[in-house]
Amino acid sequence: MIELRRPDASLHREWLDFVSDYDRPGVDGGSVRDDELAGLADPGVFAAWVAQLRDQEAGRNIAPDRVPCTSRWIVREGEIVGVINLRHELNDLLLAWGGHIGYAVRTSARRQGIATRALALMLGEAARLGINPVLVTCDEDNVGSRRTIEGAGGVYDGSVEGKRRNWITLADTPIGYAVRPLSLDPLRGRLVELRVMSNDEVRALHSGERRPDWAAEFPRPDDLDGSPLRDVEALKGREWVSRMIVRRSDHQVVGTIGCFGPPDPADPTSTVEIGYGMVESARGHGLITDALRLLVPAASARGVTLQAHTAYDNRASCRALERAGFTPSGGTDDAGHLRFVHPRG
Incomplete structure (x- = not known):
C-alpha cells in the first residue's frame, strides 16, 4: 500500500537508499537542491534539513527564494519509493514552470502506478488547504509523467523552457488559494x-x-x-x-x-x-x-x-x-x- 509520510530523521538510511536508486541529477520534487544532496549523508545535516522541511510546511523561517511547502515521502512497505511536495503558493519561477506539485519516483519502482497514487493523495491535501486549481508540470519528453498528470485531470496550458504546464481543477472544492492570516507578505x-x-x-x-x-x-x-x-x-x-x-x-x-x-x-x-x-x-x-x-x-x-x-x-x-x-x-x-x-x- 502506498502512503505519504512526513519527513522523519529516523528514516535516514531509507532516504539514502532512495537517492542511490535515482537516475537523474538532483531529486525532482524533493525540496532539496543538487548542491545539498551530498551533505545529507551526514546524520546531523539530514536531521536539520528534515526540521527545515517541517518549518516550511508551517510557514516558518522561509528563505527568500522558497515558499511554504508540504513535503511528503512516498512509502511502500517501509521503503521510500519516491518524494512529492506541494507548494502552497507560486512565486514567478513556480508559476512559469515549477508548479504547485513536484514528485519523483525511484528508478526501480517506476511504471507501477506509484506516481498516480501519490499525486491523487497530494491533490487531496491541496483540496484540504484550499488550493484549486493546481498547477503540475513535467518535462516535454517525460511521457509517463505526462500521462499521470493528464489522468488526474490536467489540462495543458502551454510549455515554458521545456516544461509542460497543466492545471488540475479539483471537483467539489471552491476555487482559491491556501489561506494564511493577513500579514505584510505579498x-x-x-x-x-x-x-x-x-x-x-x-x-x-x-x-x-x-x-x-x-x-x-x-x-x-x-x-x-x-x-x-x-x-x-x-x-x-x-x-x-x-x-x-x-x-x-x-x-x-x-x-x-x-x-x-x-x-x-x-x-x-x-x-x-x-x-x-x-x-x-x-x-x-x-x-x-x-x-x-x-x-x-x-x-x-x-x-x-x-x-x-x-x-x-x-x-x-x-x-x-x-x-x-x-x-x-x-x-x-x-x-x-x-x-x-x-x-x-
Missing part, C-alpha cells in the same frame, strides 16, 4: 500579486511621478483616495491598507485593493470595509476576482467580518464579490451602493 495568485505599498510608491502616487511598472492608466483617482498620505512603513496595521494589484503576466500595476483601516482591537465584532478598483484596460480578465480570492480569506483568517459596497448596476463587481464568498445584505450606503457581507473567519 499574496500571490494565478493572475495577480497583491503587494503592500512602500513609502517610495506612496510618494510617487501623490506627487504625480510615473513608474515604469505602472499601467498607462494607473493611478486612477480612487487609487489616490485609498492610499495613505504619510509614512506608510510606520503605520500600525499597515497590512490592512491599500495594496498594489500587480498583473503577473507582465508585472504591471493595474489597480489597488485593501481595507479602510485595521479592525478595532477592542471590538471583537469589528467589521472592516474592503475596497478595490482597476484600470479599465485590465477589466474583464478575472483579475479582480483573483485579487479578492487572495485578500478576503487572508483578512477573514484574522477573525473579522468583511463588508463591501458596489453600484447595483456593476454586475461584474457584484459577481466578483459573490465568487469571493460575499452575499448581499439587502442594505445600501448613503450613495445607494449595495452592501455585501462576508462572514467572520
Whole structure:
C-alpha cells in the first residue's frame, strides 16, 4: 500500500537508499537542491534539513527564494519509493514552470502506478488547504509523467523552457488559494500579486511621478483616495491598507485593493470595509476576482467580518464579490451602493 509520510530523521538510511536508486541529477520534487544532496549523508545535516522541511510546511523561517511547502515521502512497505511536495503558493519561477506539485519516483519502482497514487493523495491535501486549481508540470519528453498528470485531470496550458504546464481543477472544492492570516507578505495568485505599498510608491502616487511598472492608466483617482498620505512603513496595521494589484503576466500595476483601516482591537465584532478598483484596460480578465480570492480569506483568517459596497448596476463587481464568498445584505450606503457581507473567519 502506498502512503505519504512526513519527513522523519529516523528514516535516514531509507532516504539514502532512495537517492542511490535515482537516475537523474538532483531529486525532482524533493525540496532539496543538487548542491545539498551530498551533505545529507551526514546524520546531523539530514536531521536539520528534515526540521527545515517541517518549518516550511508551517510557514516558518522561509528563505527568500522558497515558499511554504508540504513535503511528503512516498512509502511502500517501509521503503521510500519516491518524494512529492506541494507548494502552497507560486512565486514567478513556480508559476512559469515549477508548479504547485513536484514528485519523483525511484528508478526501480517506476511504471507501477506509484506516481498516480501519490499525486491523487497530494491533490487531496491541496483540496484540504484550499488550493484549486493546481498547477503540475513535467518535462516535454517525460511521457509517463505526462500521462499521470493528464489522468488526474490536467489540462495543458502551454510549455515554458521545456516544461509542460497543466492545471488540475479539483471537483467539489471552491476555487482559491491556501489561506494564511493577513500579514505584510505579498499574496500571490494565478493572475495577480497583491503587494503592500512602500513609502517610495506612496510618494510617487501623490506627487504625480510615473513608474515604469505602472499601467498607462494607473493611478486612477480612487487609487489616490485609498492610499495613505504619510509614512506608510510606520503605520500600525499597515497590512490592512491599500495594496498594489500587480498583473503577473507582465508585472504591471493595474489597480489597488485593501481595507479602510485595521479592525478595532477592542471590538471583537469589528467589521472592516474592503475596497478595490482597476484600470479599465485590465477589466474583464478575472483579475479582480483573483485579487479578492487572495485578500478576503487572508483578512477573514484574522477573525473579522468583511463588508463591501458596489453600484447595483456593476454586475461584474457584484459577481466578483459573490465568487469571493460575499452575499448581499439587502442594505445600501448613503450613495445607494449595495452592501455585501462576508462572514467572520
